[in-house]
Amino acid sequence: MDTTMNLPTEEDLELVEFARRVVESNGDGEVHTVGAAVRDAQGRMFGGINLYHFTGGPCAELVALGHARAAxxxxxxxxxxxxxxGRGVLAPCGRDRQVLLDHHPGIRVLVPTVGGVRSVAITDLLPHAYVWAEQSAAADGAPYPAGTQTLAFHRTYLDAVxxxxxxxxxxxxxxxEAGPVNMVxxxxxxxxxxxxxxxIASKSVAELTEADAVADGFRDLAELHDRLRFHYPDIKSTDDITVVHFRLAH
Structure with a gap:
């Protein structure tokens, strides 16, 4: 047996039962089919249920993480x-493993094995993982400062920035948020x-101005609207957006 895997504790089994009750009480067999439960250091348990959607609705684990945070x-x-x-314990998908590693690197995950349910550290469940906090800036090889936020840009904007x-x-x-940023x-x-x-400034899409478009590197407002629809096909004129003002660090 893999020595990184532990037998479940009594608390672990209680967590499994909590998750089972979540899905059995609230599942519908179509959209809601998986329940999840997370435990904090004080022993409190928080549940979540998946929300299937073809665009990538959240898994039950992510909903449970959000519930815990909100509480x-x-x-x-x-x-x-x-x-x-009655499908029993399920292993998390790859996306959930990456989220857990990035936001809760000390968490343990209960997974099914041929020998029954086992507890495994997320770091062992996702070996050789991409670790966001440890990536290096390609420009000069310097490590990202801890906690620095990141903005991802399409490649066509590099010269304009x-x-x-x-x-x-x-x-x-x-x-x-206002503050240091790594523009990727x-x-x-x-x-x-x-x-x-x-x-930063919050406004609706309909409130965007020609000045916003020019500062964003576009010829006019019409081109900005076209680009927004390209990046966000479901965006509407009534949706709230954020205009982010930035400068290069000296």
Whole structure:
């Protein structure tokens, strides 16, 4: 047996039962088919249920993490997902493993094995993982400062940002705060520029102006609207967006 895997404790089994009750009480066999439960350092348990959608609705584990956070839980120690109709404990998908590693690197995950349910550290469940906090800036090889936020840009914007023609970016469903930022450009050889978000402004799509478009590097407002529809096909004129003002770091 893999020595990184532990037999479940009594608390672990209680967590499995909690997740089972979540899905058996609230599942519908179509959209809601998996329940999850997470435990914090104080022993409190928080449940979640998946929300299937063809665009990528959240898994039960992610919903449980959000529930725990909303309830004030910060130090999470264990998590499990259970399928409906008696399917038992389920292993998390790859996306969930990456989220757990990035946000809760000390958490343990209950998974099914040929010998029964076992508890495994997320670091062992996702070996040789991409660790966001440890990536290096391609521009100069310096490590990202801990906690620095990241803005991802399409490759076509690199020259405009470098030359200062583009000093804002309009974001939809992408939280940003004022402060240091690493601007990542998705080329074959990733380019990262260090910058500072100087301030942000919230408004609806309909409230965008010609000045917003020009500062964003576009010819006019019509071109900005076209680009927003390209990046966010479901965006509507009534949706709230964030205009992010930034500059390159000196």
């Amino acid at each position: 004030g839980a910060r130090d999470l120690t264990a998590i499990v997902a259970v399928g409906d109709t 470098r030359t200062g023609r583009k000093t804002t970016t309009v974001r939809f469903r992408d939280p940003v 450009f998705e080329l074959d050889d990733e380019v990262v520029l260090s910058g500072v978000v100087t301030h």
